[in-house]
Amino acid sequence: QKEVEQNSGPLSVPEGAIASLNCTYSDRGSQSFFWYRQYSGKSPELIMFIYSNGDKEDGRFTAQLNKASQYVSLLIRDSQPSDSATYLCAVKLTGGGNKLTFGTGTQLKVEL
Amino acid sequence: EAGVAQSPRYKIIEKRQSVAFWCNPISGHATLYWYQQILGQGPKLLIQFQNNGVVDDSQLPKDRFSAERLKGVDSTLKIQPAKLEDSAVYLCASSSTPQGGGREYFGPGTRLLVL
Numbered sequence: 001q002k003e004v005e006q007n008s009g010p011l012s013v014p015e016g017a018i019a020s021l022n023c024t025y026s027d028r029g030s031q032s033f034f035w036y037r038q039y040s041g042k043s044p045e046l047i048m049f050i051y052s053n054g055d056k057e058d059g060r061f062t063a064q065l066n067k068a069s070q071y072v073s074l075l076i077r078d079s080q081p082s083d084s085a086t087y088l089c090a091v092k093l094t095g096g097g098n099k100l101t102f103g104t105g106t107q108l109k110v111e112l
Numbered sequence: 113e114a115g116v117a118q119s120p121r122y123k124i125i126e127k128r129q130s131v132a133f134w135c136n137p138i139s140g141h142a143t144l145y146w147y148q149q150i151l152g153q154g155p156k157l158l159i160q161f162q163n164n165g166v167v168d169d170s171q172l173p174k175d176r177f178s179a180e181r182l183k184g185v186d187s188t189l190k191i192q193p194a195k196l197e198d199s200a201v202y203l204c205a206s207s208s209t210p211q212g213g214g215r216e217y218f219g220p221g222t223r224l225l226v227l
Contacts, residue, residue, distance in 0.1 A: 004154075008152075042220070043203055043218035043219060043220055043221050044155065044203075044218050045218070046215060046216070046217075049215070088154050088155075090154075099145075099157050099160055099167075099168050100155075100157065100216065101157075102154030102155050102156070103154050104152070104153050104154050105153075105154055
């Protein structure tokens with residue numbers, strides 16, 4: 001079982017719709033969770049991080065964490081073509097020396 | 113504020129050759145990471161430095177990869193000898209948080225192709 005799992009996609013949504021990206025993790029002791037956006041040929045950039053159960057909102061982005069279900073998601077409201085990218089979920093594992101473990105990423109395509 | 117700098121941006125070598133990558137982190141960032149990202153996969157941590165000490169190198173193939181961070185600033189990652197499967201993007205990242213993790217700022221990466 002992979003430590004961090006994501007559906008590779010592509011996930012296609014129409015412009016203006018809500019995009020929902022999901023991530024599951026295997027280590028119940030995981031402490032913190034991160035979403036990175038990576039455009040093709042570019043390096044990852046941090047969008048959001050979340051530590052506590054519940055929702056965290058930042059502009060059009062909402063991160064949701066459910067530790068009981070070992071599930072973290074990213075919602076993108078009013079999706080724009082510029083949101084088309086690969087979204088990487090990353091987890092900081094307990095006892096992992098504070099290193100990040102990344103999923104394989106979900107490719108999002110926002111269509112006009 | 114200048115970002116993380118890496119060079120070269122691209123490198124093509126033949127298998128069994130050697131190659132070295134350089135990284136200059138954001139000024140004042142004590143934690144430095146090297147990641148390997150193979151096409152279609154997420155970044156995989158190779159080595160993490162805190163100042164000039166190694167925190168984690170559990171996934172570094174030590175028979176062929178080496179890294180150093182002299183004086184706790186710049187870092188170099190070396191592969192000797194390279195294999196075909198080393199073709200990937202090598203990302204350097206830095207963090208200001210005391211023990212790293214999260215809030216990492218990535219450099220542009222070095223794309224390595226091994227023929």
